[in-house]
Amino acid sequence: MRHGICILPDLTWEQSRPRWILAEEMGFDHAWTYDHLVWGRLPDSRWSGCMPLLSAAAAVTSVIQLGAFVVSPNFRHPVSFSREVETLVDISDGRFLLGLGAGGTPDDVVLGQPELTARQRVDRFQEFVGLLDRTLREDHVDADGEYYRARDMRLGRGPVRDRVPFLLAGNGPRSARFAARHGEAWVTTGQAAETLGDWFAAVGRTVDILDEELSRYPGRRIDRYLSLDASPRNALESVGLFDDMVGRATELGFTDVIVHWPREAEPYEAPMGVLESIAERGLGQAS
Template sequence: MRVGVTILPERRWSQAAHLWRAAEDLGFDHAWTFDHITWGGLPDSPWYAAIPTLTAAAGVTSRIGLGTFVTTPNNHEPVQLMREVYALGDISAGRFLLGLGAGGDLDSGILGHELTVRQRADRFAEFARLLDRLSRETEVTADGQWYQAREVSTGAGPVRGTPAGSRVPFLVAANGPRTIRLAAEVGDGWITAGGPGVASADDWWRRVAQACRRLDEALSARGRERHTFRRVLNLDDQPTFALTSVAAFEEAVGRADGLGFTDVVVPWPRASEPFRGDLAVAEAVAAEVLPRWRG
């Protein structure tokens, strides 16, 4: 089990750099940031772009994985995004993790994109499939409903620090049947947050278990091995903040492990809501829990 944290891109870099170093120094396996134009949890806060933030984080760390939670068609175009992915994969020496998702209403509305749920799903499928081609083929031409490409040369070569022929991992965020099937098609792994609006922790875990069953079915349908597919559980949406205590976190990790997850991610504690918590709990989790789950 790998354990990561989410660090919100709300601070100037001079105030944020130490958080990324701390995440690495404490021994967490990966650190992520939200890739939005703005975020409903902090609508009035300054908000800094994800790719530059992770590029800066790569410069002050040496081991920890660095990921987007998650990159969407709302504010990215596939051809240019793939250039950024290549660059960040190289700068980080193969530590970059590309989280991909369909995107939500807030960013879409800011940009004047009035899309139905079906249109957003259609756009995301086209977005993800074009990114997949751009990461695997040497020249790409595409003429889709949402995106076009004309003889795009993609020969950047393997990412520094990774095996020959490998790419930056694509981790597809999905909860519903259609996007879970897409994750099984183009992803190197899957991200789920279970979803908000549940009455209890048990209800949330039942929802996560249902999504796991859907993923198993989708992987089986495509002939993909279950044990080779990375599964990341984002603990943001569960009713109890996972870093309330060491015991609460260890219970969440145990339940995630029982469902076959390879990774869990929890928000870095903040002094106020959202994700209000005590940094001492994160430090105790790193010292006491992480070694047991790696044992």
């Protein structure tokens, strides 16, 4: 099991910088931040841009992988975004993990775009992924899709797609099947549930769908990332809870888990001492 930690971009870089450094020193395999213009759970907080923040984090770390959790089509175009990806792959020396998802509210209304149905969001997302993939592999890309177009898009640094894994996010059957076919990894936050047991049970059902789709492609394997704090509990409430949740994720076949840097208030309220205790004894002791 590999372990990741998500650092919300609601701090200044002066405040945030020590956390990225400490995440690496603690032994985390990957560190993440959100990609939103506005986040519904902290709508009045200051909010930093994901890609500049990850670039800064790359400059003060050397080993830990750095992830966007997750980029959506709500305010990005795959053609222009591909240039940012190329640049961050270069700055991080290939340590960038690119989470990609369909996106939600309120980012979907910030640009004044027409509202889309849930099916249309997924359609747009899948088109986004396909065109982004091409712009990171090919030179002189032209495209005429339902949602996106491209005209002679050039590669900036040569093909980099093999250096940036696509972690395709989704909680439902259609998204899990798409990740099985097109991603290097699947990342999920599960579905809303009242209890931890119900949440893991629902995650398990989606894992079964992923496995069923993967069985159509003999020999194909993808990594699986689970955001533990999307459950009804914060994983860092206690060392015991963290160990229990990592153990359940392991049983379901997940290769990676993600928790959030403890905050003094919700969301992700948890004692900093729990994180320090887990890091001190070694993250791998839970799996």
